[in-house]
Amino acid sequence: MADPSSYRPRPGEIPDSPGVYKFRDEHGRVIYVGKAKSLRQRLANYFQDLTGLHPRTRTMVTTAASVEWTVVSTEVEALQLEYSWIKEFDPRFNVKYRDDKSYPSLAVTMNEEFPRVQVMRGPKKKGVRYFGPYAHAWAIRETVDLMLRVFPVRTCSAGVFKRSAQIGRPCLLGYIGKCSAPCVGRVDAEEHRRLAEEFCDFMAGRTGAHLRRLEREMQRAAEEMEYERAARLRDDIEALKRAMEKNAVVLTDATDADLVAVAEDELEAAVQIFHVRGGRVRGQRGWVTDKVEEVTTAGLVEHALQQLYGEESGDAVPREVLVPALPDPVEPLTAWLAGRRGAAVDLRVPRRGDKRALMETVRRNAQQALALHKTRRASDLTTRSRALEEIAEALGLDSAPLRIECFDISHLQGEDVVASMVVFEDGLARKSEYRRFQIKGFAGQDDVRSMHEVVSRRFRRYLQERQRTGEWATGEDGENGESHGSGGPGAAPGGAVGASAADAADGPDGPAPAEEGGRSRAPKFAYPPQLVVVDGGQPQVAAARRALDELGIDDVAVCGLAKRLEEVWLPGEDDPVVLPRTSEGLYMLQRVRDEAHRFAIRYQRGKRSRALKASPLDAVHGLGESRKQALVKHFGSVRRLRAATVEQICEVPGVGRKTAEAVAAALAQAAPAAPAVNTATGEILEDREDQ
Template sequence: MADPSTYRPKPGQIPDSPGVYRFRDAHRRVIYVGKAKSLRSRLASYFQDLAGLHPRTRTMVTTAASVEWTVVSTEVEALQLEYSWIKEYDPRFNVKYRDDKSYPSLAVTMNEEYPRVQVLRGPKRKGVRYFGPYGHAWAIRETVDLMLRVFPVRTCSAGVFKRSAQIGRPCLLGYIGKCSAPCVGRISPEDHRELADEFCDFMAGRTGTYLRRLETRMQEAAEAMEYEKAARLRDDIGALRRAMEKNAVVLTDATDADLIAVAEDELEAALQIFHVRGGRVRGQRGWVTDKVEEVGTAGLVEHALQQLYGEESGDAVPKEVLVPALPDPVEPIAQWLTDRRGAAVSLRIPQRGDKRDLMETVRRNAQQSLALHKTKRASDLTTRSRALEEIAQALGLDSAPLRIECFDISHLQGDDVVASMVVLEDGLARKSEYRRFQIKSFAGQDDVRAMHEVISRRFRRYLREKQRTGEWGPAGETGAPPHTAAGAALDEASDVPLEDTESGAPEGLTGRDEDGRPKKFAYPPQLLVVDGGQPQVAAAQRALDELGVDDVAVCGLAKRLEEVWLPHEDDPVVLPRTSEGLYLLQRARDEAHRFAITYQRSKRAKSMKAGPLDAVSGLGETRKQALIKHFGSVKRLRAATVEQLCEVPGIGRKTAESVAAGLAGAAPAAPAVNTATGEIVEEERQ
């Protein structure tokens, strides 16, 4: 526990102006971000007597080791910078809302040549128009099915679209009139985009104009005695009205508004958000959060507005936002919303009428969401805390290990040796911190040697970052690293490639950026777990000793009897089978094994993808993929002429002639066989 007086700024050093401040811990990790109208008065409130602080604030200031600030000109700029930093640093003591479930949305991919209507979940993508979110995916599909009769927009995947274009026949929806079949040229790109725009306008609530237009066309067709056309238009109008009836009118003034309600207790809070467009509820979502900082209802609303509209602009921000309490002061957040929308936004508390009644409905939903969340999570939170305490007691640690890293080695009879690192924080998987390694310094079935290499590389990177940023002394001090074996180890540049997460980013992309933000390997764990017994544990401990790392505990979990091994101990620690601590270690070990074997299988699959194009000299992987993508299969590629090969981007005539000669001279290759499983790896896939 740090003493806040050790890093308290000197009197007069803090400016009396608007700004944003950051508290960092001893590892330079940002743990809290805040904004203030006056930095001087706000930061002074953190350095008063600890007994007078809120318990959560007291925990934050004693965890921190330094504080820094950035001055801005207005409170609106402070609000925007605070949001940006919270999103970038993900500080542990800031309120962060999370969805209580994954809500689907209706999306129209306007960023494609032929826009597609589909159901999407997760973060929003640029260039895609979203409607919702909805409570259930089937509700979206029912609505879309009704509207495709009038707006036959493409709904197929890229693969189906390409396949139909290749064979010259549309899919079933094209034959039954629920797709305009742009894949076979029945509609031009411009007309199809106009159709998608009309679909979006209708979904956005602009329904009256379009319905009146259809009714006029129906009457004109009837007067011209085109009865079949009139009947079809009548059915189209009925389908649209049924789609509209799925969303009842809740606001008689047909306004666009978002309603936010909060239900909270001492530890947690739940939010419910209703999206009303054209007077109808078009979407609903729920958020929950731990109250890790001292914050009231107004503060929760402000955080919700930042998270809800931080990435949005234009039509996504309605002209009315109704809340249970107004942030203090309200002017900066109101101006920020106006800037996001590009027009005036009314931020207020509903006082009477149908808007107040609807707000009461949203509030009841929030209360039910909080009660359901606490029912689901109560045992889970208690269990995780008990598991961490059991691990600390069994291993003789000073405190519960809040960050646990687990390593595993995977290979196939000594080939394609890889390793994985998974991370648990507060007992939960932190998948963004997962890493994977390639072992290329040797080959063979030497798990102990591989474990030593992986641990050395992981902590060598960590120490190199500390050395580069001068973080060897107490917080805020700089200087050379202590004279230990780590000094020599850091001078030895590792030439072994390292990959992290699913993308396989090279080691050079990790570390810190110019602003000193720690990334990737900059945070050490309190506990390091290896998959294995005494030999693997000894190898991991030896790697830490060689680097001079003495503040990380090490243990191993052997599969045979689920024994926990400690360094320099002849006998294992045996935890009861009913122990929550043992269960947590097993979960970490199994997750590391899964992550390692997935990576190892992907490498093995790539190594077996030998085909006839490999025999063509000078043909790189990019152009191989371009050829296969263009023709769809190796069979069609063999039948292509030199002129057809030249149509592929990046393929010149000389290369095309080489490809044609290579394929003509190569007999159809025998299928590659996975020697481990006996499965045939197919050469051609369409």
């Protein structure tokens, strides 16, 4: 436990201006990000007597080892920079909302040549219009089915679309009039995009114009005695009205607003959001969070709005945002929302009338969501804490292992040897920090040697990154790591450049992430675990311990879990530690071990399946992957390459005549794959080699 006075800035160093500050732990990991109207006054609150601090704040400042800040011009810039840093560093002591369940949305892929309407879950993608989220996927499909009569936008997958284009026949929806069939050229790309835009306008709440247009066309068709067309338009109008009726009218003045309500206790909070467009509830979603920092209701609202609108812009931000409490001051948040929308936003607390009544409904939903969440999670929180305590007691650790890393080796009869590393923090999997390794030094069924190599590579990277990022602890601009000067939200935080997971994911000792400005963001390998678990018994544990000793690392505990009897082995011990079968600690170790095994098996099978995809070009001696790809790309397929002459093959860059002759000979000897044939007509349905 660190003493905050050891890294407290000297008097007068902290500027009395708006800014954003970061607390880092001893390994340089950002554990908390905050903003302040006055950095001097805000940071002074953290360095008072520990007994006067909130328990969570006290835990944060004693976990931290340094503090730094960036000065900005306005509070709006501070709000923007705080959001970007929280998103980038994922600090453990900041409020982080997570969906209380998986909410589907209606998505229109406007980033494609022929936009597609579909149900989507998960993170939002650039260039895709989203509507919702909805409580149930079937509700989206019912609405879409009604609207396709009027807006026959494509709903098929890329494979079905490509297949229909190849055979020149649309799918069933194209035949029954619920798709404009752009795959076969019934409409061009421009006309299909216009249909998609009209579909989006209707879903966004601009329904009146479309209904009035259809009614005028129906009346005109009736006057011209085109009664069949008038009947079809009448049915289209009824379909749109039924689609509208699925969303109840909650505000009579056709308001566009988002309503945010919060239910909280001392430990957790639940947020519910209702999206109202055109006076109707068009979507609903909910979040829950652990209150790992001291935060008020207004603070929870501010964090929720940052997460809700941080990735959005334009009409995704409504004209009104109704909340249960306003941050103080409210002007920076209102200005930030207006910047996201491109127009003024009315952020307020409803006091009376229909909006107040609807806010009560949203609040009741939040209370129910929190109660349901606590029912589901209360036992899990208690169980995880008890499991970590049991592990610490059984292994003789000073404290509970909050970060556990587990390693497993996988191979197929000594070939394609790979390894996995999975990470559990606070008893939960951190999949973004999983890593995969190829064992390239040797082949064979020597799991002990493989384990030694993998642990050595992982912790060698840790030592390299700790050395590279050592300036976080001492700082470059001052003794305590303060970052002086001003910087707006558009600037890189502290000049740092983040390393993606791919920088260290697949390999073993690849190049370290690039640096700019002399500093880099601490990569994931820079954070050591408190406990290393290996899949195996005494030999594997000894190999892992030896790897750590060779690197001079003595503050990381090691244990192994043997599959046969689920015994826990410790380094240098002749007898295993036997945990009771009902032990929560043993169950957690089993989960960690099984996850590492699953991740390793998946990687090994993927490598094996890729190796089994043989090509006739593999028989050509000296022809590498680059030239194989160049040949197939130049001719479009192996079938066309087989039909090419030696002279034509020589036209491919990097292919000489001798190689071209060898390619032609190898393809001539290889039997072509049999095409699929329609047994009734004899028509060739597809060329297997072209797929």
